[in-house]
Amino acid sequence: MKNIIEVLKEYDIAPSMQRIKILEYLQNYKIHPTADMIYQALEDEIPTLSKTTVYNTLKTFTEKGILVALSLFENEVRYEYNTYPHIHFKCIKCNKIYDMDKSFDLYKDDIIDGHKVIEHHVNLKGVCKECIKEEE
Amino acid sequence: MKNIIEVLKEYDIAPSMQRIKILEYLQNYKIHPTADMIYQALEDEIPTLSKTTVYNTLKTFTEKGILVALSLFENEVRYEYNTYPHIHFKCIKCNKIYDMDKSFDLYKDDIIDGHKVIEHHVNLKGVCKECIKEEE
DNA sequence: GTACAACTTTGTAACGATTACAAACTTGAA
DNA sequence: TTCAAGTTTGTAATCGTTACAAAGTTGTAC
Structure with missing residues (x-):
């Protein structure tokens, strides 16, 4: 070590x-x-x-850069009406959350390494289209 | 509607x-x-x-069941020392977070739908091996 | 129509994680 | 030895959320 x-x-x-x-x-x-x-x-x-x-x-x-802080949606709970599996993208500038329809391997209800998966979230963070425009 | x-x-x-x-x-x-x-x-x-x-x-x-509440790590920020891309699994019983070495398509630094991706997190939630044992 | 029980809404106070701030302490170089 | 920069500390404040109890609303039985 x-x-x-x-x-x-x-x-x-x-x-x-x-x-x-x-x-x-x-x-x-x-x-x-x-x-x-x-x-x-x-x-x-x-x-x-x-x-x-x-x-x-x-x-x-x-x-x-020694550590990475994990906490996608920080202090806030967000609510959504539609619940089909999809990817969330949160803009770090405007805080809006966009849905994305990219597909992904869904592990929901699978057993992985002995652990039972109940929820599966894919979350992206970055700068959204609108905010990229504004930066220019 | x-x-x-x-x-x-x-x-x-x-x-x-x-x-x-x-x-x-x-x-x-x-x-x-x-x-x-x-x-x-x-x-x-x-x-x-x-x-x-x-x-x-x-x-x-x-x-x-009308809504889904999104907020993976709730109110807490978690810190980790190693930063290679991996999947996190959080047990809803004991609150431990496990790393998983399943691979996934990484969108980091990609542009999707015009949005620039800076971080990409895959988070699972469920009941871990230990807690499943205890339930029996 | 009245009365009552069950459900809803409301405001205030409390909570827990985090941050702001300023005072006290430590360090190392002049 | 002194001073400035950096570090640690405790307190108070903030923010999202929840607990709680009082007040309001509803529907049904009489």
Whole structure:
């Protein structure tokens, strides 16, 4: 396993104690933790740790490219009336969500690796046609 | 277009004014609105409308099967250390997220229908192997 | 028509994840 | 040793959402 301090330096991040522990946790526990999970796991080891530090650190890591943040539709639940399987495309500029009729292998109701699939979502994110126009 | 009152009755939902207007909005504006978007669109027409009513109604519609609620990772951002393209499976019982190495057509950096794709996520939801065991 | 029960709607308060902000602390170079 | 830049911390605020209880509405039995 790569030295954590070197990884941080590689990404141009000062290797503070908090940052080292957080990255170490992420390397060891690949359960896609939330900020809160990380905080709870480390608060015994670093009793002064602040949740804000965890958020700040994760933000820094994500900005510098060490991590990827997963959360397609962020804080909002979106509702749709039609429910045939299709692909969603969300524009990062205007926040509109478009339906796309590209087909895909649907795993709904399949068993994969022993896990039972109930829902299958394909989500794209990018800049929509309209917003590309406006950029020019 | 189908009569809205009949659709509601079909799904065993009493057709109140609020419910009719909300369903009408969803039929007419297929932009996958948030609860708040719906509230804002209707508050002029129904000045006494409460946000709670919108939330209640959407919950009812979703429970009865008129709508589908989209929001894969809910309120939480999850972080991951490795970033090769893969499929995520989230267990609805234990909330763990598993990586799956099934391959899929990757649309990243493609242009589809004029929209530029920057991110491409495939997300499955269901009951994981462990939790299936526990159910028996 | 009245009364009552069941259902709906409403407003306020609370919640949980996240962010803003400013004060306190740490670091390293001049 | 000092100072500036960077880092950490705690508190308060924000945003989407939910809990809860009071008020309003409806339909049916009398």
